Amino acid sequence: MVASKDSGENLVSVQVDDHWISVPRGTRMIEACKQAAAEVPHYCYHPKLTSPGNCRMCLVEMGMPPRPSPGEEPELDADGHAKINWMPRPVIACANTVVDGMGIRTQSLLAKECRQGVMEFLLINHPLDCPICDQAGECTLQEYSVEHGNGQSRFLESKVKKPKNVEIGPRIRLDDERCVLCSRCVRFSKEVVDDDVFGFVDRGSHSVLTVHPDRKLENNYSLNTVDICPVGALTSNDFRFKMRVWFMRETKSLCTGCARGCNTVVGSREGKIYRQSPRENNDVNSAWMCDTGRMEYHQLENPARLTEPMIKRGKKHRTVDWPEAICRAARDLTKFKGEQLAIIASGRMTNEELYLTRTLAESLQPGVVDIVKREGEGDDYLSHCDKNPNVNGARKVLKIRSPGSKLKSIRKRIVEDKIKALLVIGEDLIDCGFTEGELSSLQCLVSSHIIANPTAKMSHVVLPGAGYAEKRGSMINATGRLQRLNKAIDPPGQSREDWEILHELNRAVDGCDGVTELADVFTQMASTLSIFKGLSLSRIGDLGVDVMDTGETVPLLEREARRVSEGLIVG
Amino acid sequence: MEVPKELEKEADDFICHYPQEEKGSASLPLLHLLQREFGYISDDAISWVAEKLGTEPIKILELVTFYPGFRQKAPGKYHIRVCRTLSCAMAGCHQTMEKICELAGIDRSNVSHHDPIAISTDGKFSIEFAECLASCGTGPVCLVGDDFHEEVKPENTEQLLQQYK
Numbered sequence: 001m002v003a004s005k006d007s008g009e010n011l012v013s014v015q016v017d018d019h020w021i022s023v024p025r026g027t028r029m030i031e032a033c034k035q036a037a038a039e040v041p042h043y044c045y046h047p048k049l050t051s052p053g054n055c056r057m058c059l060v061e062m063g064m065p066p067r068p069s070p071g072e073e074p075e076l077d078a079d080g081h082a083k084i085n086w087m088p089r090p091v092i093a094c095a096n097t098v099v100d101g102m103g104i105r106t107q108s109l110l111a112k113e114c115r116q117g118v119m120e121f122l123l124i125n126h127p128l129d130c131p132i133c134d135q136a137g138e139c140t141l142q143e144y145s146v147e148h149g150n151g152q153s154r155f156l157e158s159k160v161k162k163p164k165n166v167e168i169g170p171r172i173r174l175d176d177e178r179c180v181l182c183s184r185c186v187r188f189s190k191e192v193v194d195d196d197v198f199g200f201v202d203r204g205s206h207s208v209l210t211v212h213p214d215r216k217l218e219n220n221y222s223l224n225t226v227d228i229c230p231v232g233a234l235t236s237n238d239f240r241f242k243m244r245v246w247f248m249r250e251t252k253s254l255c256t257g258c259a260r261g262c263n264t265v266v267g268s269r270e271g272k273i274y275r276q277s278p279r280e281n282n283d284v285n286s287a288w289m290c291d292t293g294r295m296e297y298h299q300l301e302n303p304a305r306l307t308e309p310m311i312k313r314g315k316k317h318r319t320v321d322w323p324e325a326i327c328r329a330a331r332d333l334t335k336f337k338g339e340q341l342a343i344i345a346s347g348r349m350t351n352e353e354l355y356l357t358r359t360l361a362e363s364l365q366p367g368v369v370d371i372v373k374r375e376g377e378g379d380d381y382l383s384h385c386d387k388n389p390n391v392n393g394a395r396k397v398l399k400i401r402s403p404g405s406k407l408k409s410i411r412k413r414i415v416e417d418k419i420k421a422l423l424v425i426g427e428d429l430i431d432c433g434f435t436e437g438e439l440s441s442l443q444c445l446v447s448s449h450i451i452a453n454p455t456a457k458m459s460h461v462v463l464p465g466a467g468y469a470e471k472r473g474s475m476i477n478a479t480g481r482l483q484r485l486n487k488a489i490d491p492p493g494q495s496r497e498d499w500e501i502l503h504e505l506n507r508a509v510d511g512c513d514g515v516t517e518l519a520d521v522f523t524q525m526a527s528t529l530s531i532f533k534g535l536s537l538s539r540i541g542d543l544g545v546d547v548m549d550t551g552e553t554v555p556l557l558e559r560e561a562r563r564v565s566e567g568l569i570v571g
Numbered sequence: 572m573e574v575p576k577e578l579e580k581e582a583d584d585f586i587c588h589y590p591q592e593e594k595g596s597a598s599l600p601l602l603h604l605l606q607r608e609f610g611y612i613s614d615d616a617i618s619w620v621a622e623k624l625g626t627e628p629i630k631i632l633e634l635v636t637f638y639p640g641f642r643q644k645a646p647g648k649y650h651i652r653v654c655r656t657l658s659c660a661m662a663g664c665h666q667t668m669e670k671i672c673e674l675a676g677i678d679r680s681n682v683s684h685h686d687p688i689a690i691s692t693d694g695k696f697s698i699e700f701a702e703c704l705a706s707c708g709t710g711p712v713c714l715v716g717d718d719f720h721e722e723v724k725p726e727n728t729e730q731l732l733q734q735y736k
Contacts, residue, residue: 212628214618215627
């Protein structure tokens, strides 16, 4: 949307298909039409990118009130608006802005004929291979062809052959015959991620999209080009030929790969995730996400997933049912008090899980509670150097001041035999520098994770949890925004959502209850912690709410805001 | 590919005609320089220009493939470009083309949109069709190197080729 304030003087009246609406000055014609619920078909236009106006699909009829001669009164219509003189030729709606009194016709004969003509040209060399194309079902070429195209092709000549199945990067394949040369991918790569790898070579009907043979599309944001490709030209190696898009259930959720908390849509069917793509949130990730985060869902398919609670007997684990596992964990943990007990939680846990860990800690009174720090490489776009998605949640809910600072002393005190029992939630301690010797010296080790990691193998009680797309909950990202994680699929086997595990543990330790579902945990938490005051899980909404001021900004969003203020993009 | 010092100097002179942040504007002059020097634009030449102008090689490749004036393949000693736009086509440029090929020993059977140049077996002549050479009244016309020839009817072709030894 346009950055200017919507005050009266900045609004202009525009007639769209005979209805007058008010839009901010400087609004693109295509956006004005959208506000008037008159969808204008388009390929090259994308609000986050510049508008080259090359696809010509958004041609509409445009008119302006005539400028009256001096002393002459403008001729008014019944609504009191100046009469519109319609231009004989169409204009593109994507790159032109509205002015006061402008008229736009999106459904006139001229506009319809233009679309029909553009569609016919676009389909001249198109292979029409929808039955084997991954884009089918979400392809604008397909949709517009039905809506605006001809039923039949008049093209009798042979189609131009172009390169197919071109590996333009490690994660993407290009089919040039499907490409409509909209240049969205070219502009995204250049304008958003500063990796100007795409180009058009050759001329006329032989024009093809390509990359230089020595320069691949391998930046960490490359898969966004697949999302914005309006047709099936760019396809993701990860997703292609796996699932028809109309069979998938889409769940609005979050990426938990780092502290950015990019908003996502998880596509799943029958308990299996097929893809994860970004969901627009202009306060978090614009419309993009990194490739690393997108592929995170594969961790849920790890063959070493824990699917049943287990208790260690001698050197071997045997599977047990949940009541036995919880009972045993509670009994063992309550044997130790204060200094003898430590809890290591995770910055990957949801606020609700952290809150239940907090109440558990209030009952068990451990000497120390910490989370594992997860520093990694960030970049100047979206990827954050803190790879824990909810450190701010851990700070606020579990009162962790400096994440990971106490792990060293925990190790030391295990060696000194001061700490005898450890509850580990969602982490692998061997991965954090603990040794097998240290863990085996513990009298009680209870761990919860999704994978049979070395810590699980050392644990006396193993509680199988749920992966990030298998549970609900809330998290606070790096900029202090509270957002909601949603459940796309069920956790495998007997494994459970972590809040349930912690809730059961709480109940087994202190017997008190009052919680029947996740939303209750949030409500309890909101009544205890001022940061969540007045909020409930449902009130967080799909786009989240700001609850903290961390002083952090998102470089990518700042650059986008600058381009919006310069009028280069709509935003 | 080795770019002679003088050529690089010439390239630098072109580049400084444009503002520093608009260096890319020198792409076409630089490509013309390299084609003049080497006879065609090699992959190395594309990379050299891209590096010289601080741009991506694909941006130079776009230009080279867009303009038919740039060749990506080494031509013969003399490169002939026969106009095939309307006036010349009507004046019989296709017969002219056939006759030149016959006389020079050029086989055009493998020519395609992506590989428009055919070369004689002895490497002396290469040939391709070109679009309008702006002399519609005197067709068929052709260019041999930079020399312009008008009214090149089939019967004049032998005399034309004899000028180039």
